[in-house]
Amino acid sequence: MICAIAELESDRHPLARRYDKKTKLLTIGLMQVAPKVAEWIVREQDYLLFPVEDDPDILYRPFVNVYFGASYLKWLSNFDGKSRSEEFVVRAYRGGGARKGNHKSTLPYWKGYLQVKECFQSRKHFDGPSPIEAPTSPASPSSPTKGDDLYWDTRVSPEDMEQMWNHPDVCKEWTKSKEIRGNVRFSCDREKRPYLSRVELRAIAEIIVSKYFSTRGINPAVLCALADIVSMRFIDGDESSTGLMGIDYSTAFWLYTEMRYRAYQVDYVENLTNPFVSMYFGAAYLAWLSEYEGRERSLHFIFQAYIYGPKSVHLEETCPKWLKVEQILSRYERTISRQGSCNII
Incomplete structure (x- = not known):
């Protein structure tokens, strides 16, 4: 207390x-x-x-x-x-x-x-948060109603929306699909579940990295690949995880309070269905894992630790999702490398 x-x-x-x-x-x-x-x-x-x-x-x-x-x-x-x-x-x-x-x-x-x-x-002081152990969080009193949450502008701040419109590839894509400022629709599957296009995902990753992690050597392509694996780019997540990056509430709150990542607030679990918020805390968790226990970690370790928790990493064993991640990562790296990114992680 x-x-x-x-x-x-x-x-x-x-x-x-x-x-x-x-x-x-x-x-x-x-x-x-x-x-x-x-x-x-x-x-x-x-x-x-x-x-x-x-x-x-x-x-x-x-x-x-x-x-x-x-x-x-x-x-x-x-x-x-x-x-x-x-x-x-x-x-x-x-x-x-x-x-x-x-x-x-x-x-x-x-x-x-x-x-x-x-x-x-x-809270686990020595292992950090476990990605699969999330406490419940009260629902936001201002959660968007069904239908309203299919629009970008009901989830994302005006500042972040301006960043998206200023991204040349996003602007081109949204203009082609006849989106208008203040009323941009998410792409949806047959079940009306909103998801990001690869262009939108890449733009969010690049914006978050350039604004908040420019000195950490984080590759936006890695964040994109993780989002593809964890949530299949669905912004609400899947049945077993929350949000685009699969960051649960306890992990995000731990990063906010203990690790001082405070560019975005996490007052409610619904905050993590904002793709910018989820990407920010996903990048923060990846940055923490990259130096887990004071050692520089490989991408293979970081990936397994992100998905299963750092205490459950077994690098000597074949990870069934690792080959898939390498394929997805190479796709995003080809796209991002054409724009001049040379980050490492």
Whole structure:
């Protein structure tokens, strides 16, 4: 509970500071403890270990801040002499008091807390996330309705759409199919499942690599080949994985919180059905695998680790999908090499 709240309140920054103009309440530190709350705890609850009244700035010290944050949580858990639920305690903590324990304004915070807590519980510190072990995530309250999600502009940001229109091959393809700005359709199969053309996939990979991974030596062709293998270019993924790159929610959230890949947010699992978001976290995971355990890794290792997890790699055994990947990769490499790309991974 403490770890999840610290994550939400301060993004784990011990010097974080927030001032609410409406309530005129100042909160500081890892758990965003208000100095006046800490002073009240010292006076009323006899927590005398830290002299916060004499020096409020000690709340910037991580141990002190967590001490008072935990003390406040303990008090809320038995508010008014009654044993309170975890939901009440968390919502009251965020709301600034017990009266907000059941208030509608603190419900989104509770949902966010559940997501973060689940990721903390499932996190593997030494092996990183497992691609096949994904916690559930609350559905986005603004998920597009069926039909609307068959259009690019309902899933992708205006900035990313502008990048797509500026890509010469994409512009040529979309112009030929008579797409118009603000109303670009996805290609769909017979079951109305949206997928990317190879031109669109290659463009997204090139945009993501050039904007966010230009110094990492990542080859866009490798990302394209992985997408072809993992999802067959379906932007919602397949039955066993989520999104274009098959990155599940727990992996994306781990990359966001622990590895600091924060160009895109992952508040909901539906965020990963945005092809740019999925490609970004797929590239981030590939970059992490390329230096797994501090060693430079081969493409063969990276591929197996991406699909099965780094602890399940057996390079001495024949991987049934490896030959297929080599064929697909060579196709994309021929296309991208004509445009001057010379990356390695």
